[in-house]
Amino acid sequence: xxxxxxxxxxxxxxxxxxxxxxxxxxxxxxxxxxxxxxxxxxxxxxxxxxxxxxxxxxxxxxxxxxxxxxxxxxxxxxxxxxxxxxxxxxxxxxxxxxxxxxxxxxxxxxxxxxx
Amino acid sequence: xxxxxxxxxxxxxxxxxxxxxxxxxxxxxxxxxxxxxxxxxxxxxxxxxxxxxxxxxxxxxxxxxxxxxxxxxxxxxxxxxxxxxxxxxxxxxxxxxxxxxxxxxxxxxxxxxxx
Numbered sequence: 001x002x003x004x005x006x007x008x009x010x011x012x013x014x015x016x017x018x019x020x021x022x023x024x025x026x027x028x029x030x031x032x033x034x035x036x037x038x039x040x041x042x043x044x045x046x047x048x049x050x051x052x053x054x055x056x057x058x059x060x061x062x063x064x065x066x067x068x069x070x071x072x073x074x075x076x077x078x079x080x081x082x083x084x085x086x087x088x089x090x091x092x093x094x095x096x097x098x099x100x101x102x103x104x105x106x107x108x109x110x111x112x113x114x115x
Numbered sequence: 116x117x118x119x120x121x122x123x124x125x126x127x128x129x130x131x132x133x134x135x136x137x138x139x140x141x142x143x144x145x146x147x148x149x150x151x152x153x154x155x156x157x158x159x160x161x162x163x164x165x166x167x168x169x170x171x172x173x174x175x176x177x178x179x180x181x182x183x184x185x186x187x188x189x190x191x192x193x194x195x196x197x198x199x200x201x202x203x204x205x206x207x208x209x210x211x212x213x214x215x216x217x218x219x220x221x222x223x224x225x226x227x228x229x230x
Contacts, residue, residue, distance in 0.1 A: 004157075035218070045205060045221035091157060102173065103148065103207075103219060107157040 002027045004092055006106035013082045014114050020067075021077045021109045023092030033095050034068065036077045039108075040088040048090070051075065079111075087113045117142045121206050121222035128196055129230050136191045136225050138206030146209045147189035148173070148219070149181065151202040158205065164189055196229040203227075 003026045013019035025034070036048040051059045051068050058066050063080045075094075079086055092106040119140045128134055140147065148163040150173075160173030164183040178200055180192040189208075193200060203226050207219040 037221075043203065043224045045207075045219075045224075047218055047220075050218060093158075102163060103150075103158075103160060105150075105158040107155060 002094075002096070002104045004094065004104050004106035006090075006092055006109050008109045009107070010110045010112075012112040012114055013079075015082055015084060017082055018078060018080045019082055019111065021079075021090050021092075021111065023075045023077070023106055025073050025075065025092070025094055025104070025106075027073075027094070027096065027104075029096050029098065031097055033097070034066075034075045035093045035095075036064070036066070036075075037091045037093060038086075038088045039091065040085075045091075049077070082113045084113050084115060087111060117220070119206055119208055119220050119222035121204075121225050123225060124223060125226045127228045127230065130197055131195050134193050134196060134227075136193075136204060136206075136227070138189045138191065138222060139187050140189075140206075140208040140220070141187065142208060142210070142220065143186065144208035144210050144220075145186070147183065148207045148209075149179070149189070149191045150205045150207065151175065151200075152205060152224075153202050161191070161204075196227075198229050201227060201229050 005024045032053045034051045038046045038048045049061045049064050065078045067076045089108045089110050091108045095103050122137045145166050149161040150158040152158050159175045162181040164170045206222040209219045
């Protein structure tokens, strides 16, 4: 079975500080893609960052970066210089190419940025 | 503008009254999916489609139907809604993994309440 675990239901961070959201996953496949999605109060799902499992280099996107540890099946998200607009629910997810379009999501981490 | 649209955005209905939530994408994506989001459970996939006339069950398909007669449209049908289907529903689409890297683009969500 494929699973995604986000063990931190809620987190908070001071504005301008750095925060790391954790995510672990389980799959027996070796080829997959990992994602972090952000869901602000508007409820829109917004892609934050993606990582191909076959790439060793960690993905970065402006203030967002990941720490991808394939052997440990860990995919944490680091947000640097946190901004008030980063307040949102964050979901970790992965897709297996061989299954076509079946996505697996974690239960989410609610992040609050404190002014 | 590339987008996924859903209608209606909000719906309150009564048990047993058939309803359809429409979903349309303008990105010529092969893959489309439906999810439901419930507190503490994250997003769970209901159905997905890899192309026209090709659909498959996700993790929670009971009580739902879908069809994919055209590439751009993927409606979700509740033949006899029940209160446990009260939820926030998302439609999503993605291109082929080779080019589109499997990134899911989400619609704005449909808040459904079944009384």
